[in-house]
Amino acid sequence: MKNFIQEQHKVDCIEAIKTLISYPSYLREDHQGKTPFGDDIQAVLEKTLTICENLGMKSFIDPKGYYGYADYGEGEESLAILCHLDVVPPGNLDSWDTNPFEAIEKNEALYGRGSQDDKGPAMAALYAFKAVVDSGATFNKRVRFIFGTDEETLWRCLDRYNKLEEPSTMGFTPDAEFPLTYAEKGLLQVKLHGPGDQELRVNCGKSLNIVPDEAAYQGPLNVTLENELKSLGYEYQLSDGQVIVKGKAVHSKDAPEGVNAITRLVTALSSSIKNETLAFITEKLKDDATGQTIFGKIKDDISGPLTVNLATLSIDDKESTIGLDLRIPVTADKEEIVKKLTASAAEYQLNYEEYDYLASLYVPKDSLLITTLLDIYREKTGDKSDPLTTGGATFARTMKNCVAFGAVFPDSEVTFHMPNEKMTLRDIYNAMDIYAEAVYRLACK
Numbered sequence: 001m002k003n004f005i006q007e008q009h010k011v012d013c014i015e016a017i018k019t020l021i022s023y024p025s026y027l028r029e030d031h032q033g034k035t036p037f038g039d040d041i042q043a044v045l046e047k048t049l050t051i052c053e054n055l056g057m058k059s060f061i062d063p064k065g066y067y068g069y070a071d072y073g074e075g076e077e078s079l080a081i082l083c084h085l086d087v088v089p090p091g092n093l094d095s096w097d098t099n100p101f102e103a104i105e106k107n108e109a110l111y112g113r114g115s116q117d118d119k120g121p122a123m124a125a126l127y128a129f130k131a132v133v134d135s136g137a138t139f140n141k142r143v144r145f146i147f148g149t150d151e152e153t154l155w156r157c158l159d160r161y162n163k164l165e166e167p168s169t170m171g172f173t174p175d176a177e178f179p180l181t182y183a184e185k186g187l188l189q190v191k192l193h194g195p196g197d198q199e200l201r202v203n204c205g206k207s208l209n210i211v212p213d214e215a216a217y218q219g220p221l222n223v224t225l226e227n228e229l230k231s232l233g234y235e236y237q238l239s240d241g242q243v244i245v246k247g248k249a250v251h252s253k254d255a256p257e258g259v260n261a262i263t264r265l266v267t268a269l270s271s272s273i274k275n276e277t278l279a280f281i282t283e284k285l286k287d288d289a290t291g292q293t294i295f296g297k298i299k300d301d302i303s304g305p306l307t308v309n310l311a312t313l314s315i316d317d318k319e320s321t322i323g324l325d326l327r328i329p330v331t332a333d334k335e336e337i338v339k340k341l342t343a344s345a346a347e348y349q350l351n352y353e354e355y356d357y358l359a360s361l362y363v364p365k366d367s368l369l370i371t372t373l374l375d376i377y378r379e380k381t382g383d384k385s386d387p388l389t390t391g392g393a394t395f396a397r398t399m400k401n402c403v404a405f406g407a408v409f410p411d412s413e414v415t416f417h418m419p420n421e422k423m424t425l426r427d428i429y430n431a432m433d434i435y436a437e438a439v440y441r442l443a444c445k
């Protein structure tokens with residue numbers, strides 16, 4: 001195998017990552033500007049496209065600012081590399097040892113928000129591509145770097161891209177782990193709406209992505225609830241007149257491994273209160289994050305079981321709303337699942353509303369794309385681990401024949417979305433090496 005990466009590519013790559021990290025490009029929709037996701041996201045998008053132009057690519061920016069891309073070469077067929085330039089907010093700054101938006105090189109790593117997700121991997125792929133160009137290789141496909149700006153939230157960038165732009169022949173996204181991810185479950189987020197309740201007030205759960213680790217109740221049933229929690233052996237605490245039931249938070253994709261505080265609260269409440277919404281939870285959802293009472297047993301060998309997370313619950317005098325997050329195995333039929341859930345909910349006067357849906361990703365293991373990428377990874381690292389499947393979501397699923405490929409190695413410390421996010425120099429250089437070979441084998445003669 002050729003060694004495409006020269007010293008200068010490494011230097012330039014690090015410089016580019018530092019530049020991109022200096023933009024605090026997390027979502028700010030309250031900006032009154034003309035940009036959809038905030039001025040910093042717009043600025044980092046423009047800067048990235050300038051970098052691409054300087055590498056000899058032709059760039060395009062969506063006039064509305066949702067996405068941009070940069071092309072190299074000609075031809076009908078194209079290899080897409082899907083990256084994103086938005087980041088999650090820094091969180092509590094006291095937890096950071098350094099300024100999250102000023103990249104610092106120390107302990108053989110680059111620190112800063114976005115270093116691992118996804119500015120570091122994106123630039124590693126870009127300068128790997130540049131190294132292949134510099135090697136004099138002849139390209140038989142167009143290479144297109146697509147830059148999304150709304151990956152951490154609602155993917156409105158790629159939704160718009162796919163409405164307006166041509167599909168690529170194949171692609172990968174450097175926004176997950178090595179070796180590669182070839183199957184991602186379908187993601188279905190749902191709200192069930194029912195009638196209000198004159199007596200009961202609850203408002204639990206913060207995000208559809210997380211199994212709730214707290215569910216609070218305050219009202220006339222405090223004492224009864226406490227007794228019931230004690231007899232069920234459920235953990236809780238008292239604070240400011242509230243009874244706060246405890247659970248264990250995990251990502252929704254791993255719902256069966258969590259402990260759902262809302263389910264526990266509802267179970268404890270429902271012995272002393274009659275309410276259809278609560279009854280739906282105790283009789284249909286039950287304490288079963290694979291939803292077998294409603295859906296039967298749904299599972300496949302590729303991606304595992306269906307998971308259901310009861311993520312939010314609110315009840316007031318006007319309305320009750322249940323928020324659910326479902327991860328659907330790649331071979332399961334989404335419409336069938338919707339039908340069953342709609343019918344079950346209707347028995348309890350609950351109406352189905354689809355809040356968000358991302359189709360699953362599945363590229364067969366024996367496809368050319370997967371065998372090529374997997375061979376490269378194995379030859380370069382000697383690591384023979386199997387390709388991955390996940391309930392998580394990457395941009396790969398927005399395109400046919402696209403997989404998630406790196407850049408977190410099996411032995412890398414996972415720091416994305418956390419304080420002191422970092423990517424080690426070793427990981428950056430190794431990823432560049434792998435991506436260069438991938439660009440070469442997929443897009444060159």
Ligand SMILES: [Zn+2]
Binds near residue numbers: 117118
């Ligand atoms: Zn990411």
